[in-house]
Amino acid sequence: xxxxxxxxxxxxxxxxxxxxxxxxxxxxxxxxxxxxxxxxxxxxxxxxxxxxxxxxxxxxxxxxxxxxxxxxxxxxxxxxxxxxxxxxxxxxxxxxxxxxxxxxxxxxxxxxxxxxxxxxxxxxxxxxxxxxxxxxxxxxxxxxxxxxxxxxxxxxxxxxxxxxxxxxxxxxxxxxxxxxxxxxxxxxxxxxxxxxxxxxxxxxxxxxxxxxxxxxxxxxxxxxxxxxxxxxxxxxxxxxxxxxxxxxxxxxxxxxxxxxxxxxxxxxxxxxxxxxxxxxxxxxxxxxxxxxxxxxxxxxxxxxxxxxxxxxxxxxxxxxxxxxxxx
Numbered sequence: 001x002x003x004x005x006x007x008x009x010x011x012x013x014x015x016x017x018x019x020x021x022x023x024x025x026x027x028x029x030x031x032x033x034x035x036x037x038x039x040x041x042x043x044x045x046x047x048x049x050x051x052x053x054x055x056x057x058x059x060x061x062x063x064x065x066x067x068x069x070x071x072x073x074x075x076x077x078x079x080x081x082x083x084x085x086x087x088x089x090x091x092x093x094x095x096x097x098x099x100x101x102x103x104x105x106x107x108x109x110x111x112x113x114x115x116x117x118x119x120x121x122x123x124x125x126x127x128x129x130x131x132x133x134x135x136x137x138x139x140x141x142x143x144x145x146x147x148x149x150x151x152x153x154x155x156x157x158x159x160x161x162x163x164x165x166x167x168x169x170x171x172x173x174x175x176x177x178x179x180x181x182x183x184x185x186x187x188x189x190x191x192x193x194x195x196x197x198x199x200x201x202x203x204x205x206x207x208x209x210x211x212x213x214x215x216x217x218x219x220x221x222x223x224x225x226x227x228x229x230x231x232x233x234x235x236x237x238x239x240x241x242x243x244x245x246x247x248x249x250x251x252x253x254x255x256x257x258x259x260x261x262x263x264x265x266x267x268x269x270x271x272x273x274x275x276x277x278x279x280x281x282x283x284x285x286x287x288x289x290x291x292x293x294x295x296x297x298x299x300x301x302x303x304x305x306x307x308x309x310x311x312x313x314x315x316x317x318x319x320x321x322x323x324x325x326x327x
Contacts, residue, residue: 213295245300
């Protein structure tokens with residue numbers, strides 16, 4: 001595992017419904033009138049993530065984000081009470097906040113102690129998660145990606161690590177949870193975070209089902225690829241050629257072909273097996289690419305059916321038709 005793996009900077013209808021990607025994002029928030037006091041019950045739960053650079057702060061933060069937390073990376077410590085206050089005014093829309101605090105804040109870092117005192121005065125439920133790692137592991141991670149340590153200046157990586165340890169010593173002593181990632185890979189770190197914060201809930205899996213045309217190339221972000229060219233092409237049926245796989249007649253034509261329905265049933269069963277494994281490994285997102293020649297008929301119809309199946313089984317699903325309308 002490298003520093004890039006660990007400190008990489010880092011979609012939803014449920015219960016049988018899925019979304020089509022339209023390229024627009026909408027966020028709904030609630031606010032109270034100026035001067036109105038937030039109910040104590042509405043004060044968000046807070047987790048502060050800190051620790052050594054290269055030890056996995058961003059991986060830990062991403063894990064909480066996948067569990068539904070509102071995550072802010074590299075927030076100046078002086079602004080943490082303000083963030084909690086804004087969450088309290090959101091009418092329950094922001095119930096859990098995680099902030100990443102690290103030496104990138106430098107001049108702001110000294111304000112953390114004052115902010116923690118202010119949070120305690122407000123009776124905010126807070127936890128500090130500190131990511132630790134051995135010097136040898138940190139050096140290997142920085143060297144593997146040829147990145148300098150943020151505090152090494154003109155010195156060596158080890159100089160930066162030593163300076164950071166000294167700066168973070170007091171915070172480490174106050175931490176509620178210390179995780180040593182020296183011998184952990186990304187999946188093992190995520191499993192530890194899940195064990196602490198997921199409760200008894202099974203980790204959610206979110207799927208993107210993407211139709212595409214092979215003649216335009218494979219999607220580079222695909223985890224799984226399905227080839228629907230074993231079915232007859234509606235392109236060669238004159239009355240169907242102008243339509244797409246979103247059209248009912250095209251979909252009926254595709255799934256009336258021998259093997260089409262059987263394929264959908266068997267592949268859905270296979271995805272159930274894969275999804276269980278992904279959850280065990282801490283993988284939260286999967287992109288399933290469904291291809292045909294041009295990405296217009298067979299792949300579109302199959303993507304729609306497959307997405308509906310996944311959504312009916314509780315998988316949060318988004319459908320994207322990458323090449324539809326491209327010809």
